[in-house]
Amino acid sequence: MNEEVKGIMGFSRRNFIKGAAIVASTGALIGCSSGSDELDDASEVEFDDGTQIFAGVCRGNCAGGCFLNVHVRDGQVVRTSARDLPDTRYNRICVKGTTHVGRIYSADRIMYPMKRTGERGTGQFERISWEEAIDTIAEKWKAYTEEFGPGSMAVFSGSGNYAVCSGVAFGSAVSRFNNIMGTSVIPLNVDAAAGRAMGIITGFGPYGNNNEPVDFKNSKTFICWGANPTISQPQIMHFILDAKESGTKYIVIDEIFNANAAKADWFIPVKASTDGALAFGILNEIFAQGWQDIEFIRAHTNAPLLIKESDGMFLRMSDLGVAVVEGEESPYAVWDEDTKQAVALTDAKKPAIEGVSDVNGIAVQTSYDLMKEKIAAYPAEIASEITGVPAADIKELARIYHEEGPVNTYTMLGLNHYINGHYNYWSLFALGLCTGNVGKPGAATGFSELMPSNITNFMASFPADSAGTLCQGAGTTILINKVGDVLDTGQYIGKDLVLKGCYVTNTNPLATMADHEYTVSWFNKMEFIVVADMCLTETALYADIVLPAAHWFEQTDMFTSFGTSPYILWQDKAIEPVGEAKTDFEIYQAICEKMGYGDYWKIEPEDYIAAILDSDGAKALGITFDQFKVDKVARILPGEVHLSYEGGTFVTKTGRAQLYQEVVVPDYNIGQTIDESKEKAPYWEPSTYASESSEARKTYPFHLLSEHMRTRTHTQWWDCKYTDEYEPEPVLRVNPEDAAQLTIAEGDTVKMFNDRGYVVMKAVINAGLPRGTVSSGRSFQADEFIEGHFASLPPKEFNQVCANQSFNDVAVGIEKV
Amino acid sequence: MTRYGMAIDLTRCFGCQTCASACKVANNLPAKLVFNTVYTVGGASTDTATGTFPNCTMSYRPVQCQHCDNAKCVEVCPTGATTKDDDGIVSVDSELCIGCGSCIKACPYNVRTLIDAEPEYYLDVVVGESDAPSHKTGTVEKCTFCKNLIGRDEVPACMQLCPARARFWGDLDDPESMVSKAIEGRDHEFFMEEEGTEPKVYYLV
Numbered sequence A: 001m002n003e004e005v006k007g008i009m010g011f012s013r014r015n016f017i018k019g020a021a022i023v024a025s026t027g028a029l030i031g032c033s034s035g036s037d038e039l040d041d042a043s044e045v046e047f048d049d050g051t052q053i054f055a056g057v058c059r060g061n062c063a064g065g066c067f068l069n070v071h072v073r074d075g076q077v078v079r080t081s082a083r084d085l086p087d088t089r090y091n092r093i094c095v096k097g098t099t100h101v102g103r104i105y106s107a108d109r110i111m112y113p114m115k116r117t118g119e120r121g122t123g124q125f126e127r128i129s130w131e132e133a134i135d136t137i138a139e140k141w142k143a144y145t146e147e148f149g150p151g152s153m154a155v156f157s158g159s160g161n162y163a164v165c166s167g168v169a170f171g172s173a174v175s176r177f178n179n180i181m182g183t184s185v186i187p188l189n190v191d192a193a194a195g196r197a198m199g200i201i202t203g204f205g206p207y208g209n210n211n212e213p214v215d216f217k218n219s220k221t222f223i224c225w226g227a228n229p230t231i232s233q234p235q236i237m238h239f240i241l242d243a244k245e246s247g248t249k250y251i252v253i254d255e256i257f258n259a260n261a262a263k264a265d266w267f268i269p270v271k272a273s274t275d276g277a278l279a280f281g282i283l284n285e286i287f288a289q290g291w292q293d294i295e296f297i298r299a300h301t302n303a304p305l306l307i308k309e310s311d312g313m314f315l316r317m318s319d320l321g322v323a324v325v326e327g328e329e330s331p332y333a334v335w336d337e338d339t340k341q342a343v344a345l346t347d348a349k350k351p352a353i354e355g356v357s358d359v360n361g362i363a364v365q366t367s368y369d370l371m372k373e374k375i376a377a378y379p380a381e382i383a384s385e386i387t388g389v390p391a392a393d394i395k396e397l398a399r400i401y402h403e404e405g406p407v408n409t410y411t412m413l414g415l416n417h418y419i420n421g422h423y424n425y426w427s428l429f430a431l432g433l434c435t436g437n438v439g440k441p442g443a444a445t446g447f448s449e450l451m452p453s454n455i456t457n458f459m460a461s462f463p464a465d466s467a468g469t470l471c472q473g474a475g476t477t478i479l480i481n482k483v484g485d486v487l488d489t490g491q492y493i494g495k496d497l498v499l500k501g502c503y504v505t506n507t508n509p510l511a512t513m514a515d516h517e518y519t520v521s522w523f524n525k526m527e528f529i530v531v532a533d534m535c536l537t538e539t540a541l542y543a544d545i546v547l548p549a550a551h552w553f554e555q556t557d558m559f560t561s562f563g564t565s566p567y568i569l570w571q572d573k574a575i576e577p578v579g580e581a582k583t584d585f586e587i588y589q590a591i592c593e594k595m596g597y598g599d600y601w602k603i604e605p606e607d608y609i610a611a612i613l614d615s616d617g618a619k620a621l622g623i624t625f626d627q628f629k630v631d632k633v634a635r636i637l638p639g640e641v642h643l644s645y646e647g648g649t650f651v652t653k654t655g656r657a658q659l660y661q662e663v664v665v666p667d668y669n670i671g672q673t674i675d676e677s678k679e680k681a682p683y684w685e686p687s688t689y690a691s692e693s694s695e696a697r698k699t700y701p702f703h704l705l706s707e708h709m710r711t712r713t714h715t716q717w718w719d720c721k722y723t724d725e726y727e728p729e730p731v732l733r734v735n736p737e738d739a740a741q742l743t744i745a746e747g748d749t750v751k752m753f754n755d756r757g758y759v760v761m762k763a764v765i766n767a768g769l770p771r772g773t774v775s776s777g778r779s780f781q782a783d784e785f786i787e788g789h790f791a792s793l794p795p796k797e798f799n800q801v802c803a804n805q806s807f808n809d810v811a812v813g814i815e816k817v
Numbered sequence B: 001m002t003r004y005g006m007a008i009d010l011t012r013c014f015g016c017q018t019c020a021s022a023c024k025v026a027n028n029l030p031a032k033l034v035f036n037t038v039y040t041v042g043g044a045s046t047d048t049a050t051g052t053f054p055n056c057t058m059s060y061r062p063v064q065c066q067h068c069d070n071a072k073c074v075e076v077c078p079t080g081a082t083t084k085d086d087d088g089i090v091s092v093d094s095e096l097c098i099g100c101g102s103c104i105k106a107c108p109y110n111v112r113t114l115i116d117a118e119p120e121y122y123l124d125v126v127v128g129e130s131d132a133p134s135h136k137t138g139t140v141e142k143c144t145f146c147k148n149l150i151g152r153d154e155v156p157a158c159m160q161l162c163p164a165r166a167r168f169w170g171d172l173d174d175p176e177s178m179v180s181k182a183i184e185g186r187d188h189e190f191f192m193e194e195e196g197t198e199p200k201v202y203y204l205v
C-alpha cells in the first residue's frame, strides 16, 4: 500500500484555502498579546454554517499529544477531529480525542466554586462565589504559613494535562506557583523504575530513548516487550503495522494475549515481572555462542573500566601513581590490549573488556566480566523455569538478536509497576547494548514518549518580583507513601514538618494511587483540602473547597510533554469556559495575589509560553515564540529522523553506556538500608507479590494485572458518557479454566481481595489470560464498583532505591459472590 | 458513475473504537443509537480472546451499513423511504419512513435502529455537524455514509482518521480513489457474503 493511500483524509483543500484568507485578514493581530480572557482571534477555517475550526491539543498523559481540530459553532464545541501535523504520518486521534464534547458538557462538570457542608467524601457542597473561595483559601493558607511556615501547605499535582500554563508539563506554571508560595510538594512517585534503570545506563531516560517512530520500519525485527501500543500508545501502533507490512518481524513479549499480541508474528508469554531474568537468559545464550557485538561493547559501553576488588570503585590513573591534575578527576584506567599496559580510557587504542584481573598488583575485574558473571547464573534452562518461556525460545530470541537485526526493543511501562521493576529494565538495555542494537537505523531499545527538557527554560518557573528578588522556592518533597506519617508525627526524615493542608490539581489520587485506604486516611487527616478540577471526581468529594477548572480548549496553552510525536503544540482558546470555570493559571494568579505574592505573577499565559521557550535548546532548533504562535506546531527533535543515542553516544560522564556504576544514589533517602550489591550492575530478583514464588501468592493465588483502558486516560473520561458505551463498567478478566474451577461464569459477580482491601465487580471469561493471572482496567472510580475499590489492592511500599508505586505487584484471592 | 464504497483492513484494525465514537459525535447520535459497531472476534465480551492460552486468536470487525448493491432493505421498504442513491449510498428518507421495521428484519447486519421513543441524549447541548441526521421519533436510522460531509468535500466521520490507518473510502469505480487503491492486490471478503447482499464495504484480510 503506498503512502498516498495511507494519507490522511482531513479537510479538503477548498476549505483550507478559504480558511487561509481568514488568517490573512486578521494577520495584523498576530503577535499582539491577547489577554487570557479573550477568545483566539480567528480560526483558520469557517464553514458556511458558521462552524469555526481552532487548533487544539488532547493532552491527558496517554502518550498522545494529539493535535486536534476543535469545531466550534455558536461558541460551543460540537466536534473534534484529527488535525494535520507537519509530517502527516504522525497525525493522531483516538476514541477519547473524538469525544471531548462529552467531557466539556458533562453533567459531572463543576460549574462554580463550592464549599463542603457535609462529611468528607459524601459530596455535600454549597455554591460559593469565586471571591469567597479565594478569600477562604488565602485566609487559611496565610494562617498556616504564619504559624507553621509555608511548607504546612502542600501542592499535589498529577499528570492530568501536559501543558505549561494550566497543566503539569515540564516547567509548568504549577511549579512556579509552588516556588512562589514555598509549599511542600507531594509527587506521584510513579513510572520511576524505567527511568532509574535507563538513567543509570544511558544518562537519561526512560523517555525518548527509542528512535522516533518513522524509523520503526527500518527494523528487521521489532520486539514489543512490556508495552501494549494497541491500547496504551494507539497513536503509534500504525508505524508498527507499517513495519510489519514491509517485512519486519513483529514479536510481542507479554504476560497476556491481548490486541497487541494478536498482531504479532510471534507471541511469547512471560510470567509477571520476570522479564529481567528472560533478558539474562537470552544474554547468557548470546555469550555462550559468542554472538555479542564485541566492538560495540568495547567502543560504546563502560565494559573496559576496571572495578577494584577492594572497594568496588573504578581503577583510576591515580591508583597507578599518576598525579591528579589539579581541579580535575583522575581519569579512569583501562588495560590497553595493543600496548599491554594500563592507560587512561581516552588514550587506549584497544581497551580490554575481559580477562583483566590484576593491574600493578591491584586486583580488578572489568565491568563486562562482572556483568557476565552475574548473568552466568541464568542459563536458558534456569531462565526458562523462572519466566515460563521454553529454553528453546530463549535461544531462538538470542539468535534473532544476533542474526535478525537491526532489532528494535520497544518497551514502555509494562515492566515498571513492580517492586523489582528497575531490575527488569537494566538487563533489557544490556541486551540491546551487547548486541549493538542501539543508536542505529532500525536499532533501538527503549521508550518513544518524549520529554521536552531540551527546549524548556526551567527558570520560567522560578520568578523574581519586580524588585528582582527571587521567589523562595518550593519546600520539601514528601514521598507519597509517607504523607500519612508526616501528618501523624509532624516530622519528615527527622525534621519538623507540620502539614495542615493540601492543594490538589490535575490529579485524582483517591482513584489512582496505590493503597486506596491509605490515601483516604491521609486525606482525612488533612485539615484543609482544595481540589481544582473540571469534573467532580472521587477526590474532589473530599475537598473543603472545590474550584471549577477550565477545560483544555477553554484557554490558550502549549502542550510539550510525554507525547509520541516529535512536536510541541499550540492550544487556541476555542470557547469561553463553561459555567464559572477559570483556568488553573488564573487560579494560581488569584491565590498569589491574595497571599501578597501578586508581584511574582504579573504574567499572562502567552508570556509564560514565551518564557518557557526562551531556551538555548529552542534557539538551536530555530523555534521562536512568534513563529510557533503562527504555525501552532514546532518540531523539537533534531534531524530528519531522530535516532536515540545515534552512533552509540550516551550522556553519561564517559559518553559510554554503563554496565556498572561505582556509586549508588537512591531516588529517595529516608534512612532506609540499602543492599548495594543489587544496584551496581545488572541484577534481577522476583517481584514481591506478583511472583509465583511469593509468600503472598500462597494466600492469594492470582496475579492481578491492572490494565490501561482504551476509553480512559487514568481516570479521565470517567465523566464522558460516549466512551462509557465501549467500556461501561469495571470487569475482572479470568482464564476459562480458572473460571471453571472457581465456578465463575461470564457476567457473574466476583470479589477480589487481599490484606489491603477488596473490590467487587462482574467477571468476563478471557482465554487471553494464562492460568493464575487475572486482569482489570485501572481507571474506574469508587462509585463504579459494585463494592470496594480496585485501588485498595496494590501495595504502597517502594523498592529500596526506587520511589515507584507498584500497581501490578499484586496478589489477590477471588471468590464468587 | 460514482459508486461510493469503503475498505476496512482487518489485518490493521486493532479495535480502538475511534471510528465508532467519531461517528457518534459527528452525527449527534442519541444514547441508544449506534451507526458503527466494532465487534471483537474472539471471546464473548469486547477485547477478549478465544483459544487455549497461549494459542489464542482475537480480531476486530467494525460493522456499519454495508451500502449493499443488492440491498434487502430497499427491496422490502413499503414506502420507498429506503433507496439506493445514484452514487451507491443506501439512504433512508426520514420524511417517508413510517418506522414499520421491515428493513430491520430484512437486513442481516444489525445496523438499522428504530427510534421508537423521543431520543435521549448524553448531553444538554447539540453536537456534531449542523446538518447531522434529525433522529426523528418513529423512523429508522443507520449509517448515512456521512453524505452531508462528503457533499461538501469532507470525509465520513469514521474515515477522518483511523489510528490503525485501516479505513479507506471513495469511488469504487475510480481506480485512482483511495478505496480502489487500498483494495488493489489485496485479498478481501464481504461480511455475510452468503446473504447475496453485494455489500460495498470490502474487508481486507
Ligand code: SF4
Pocket: A058, A059, A060, A062, A063, A064, A065, A066, A092, A093, A094, A095, A096, A097, A098, A234, A235, A713
Ligand atoms: S486521549 Fe491521547 S491518543 Fe486519544 S486523542 Fe487524546 S491525546 Fe490522542
Ligand code: SF4
Pocket: B008, B012, B013, B014, B015, B016, B017, B018, B019, B020, B038, B060, B062, B161, B162, B163, B164, B165, B166, B167
Ligand atoms: S478506528 Fe480503525 S483501528 Fe479503530 S476500530 Fe475503527 S477501523 Fe479499527
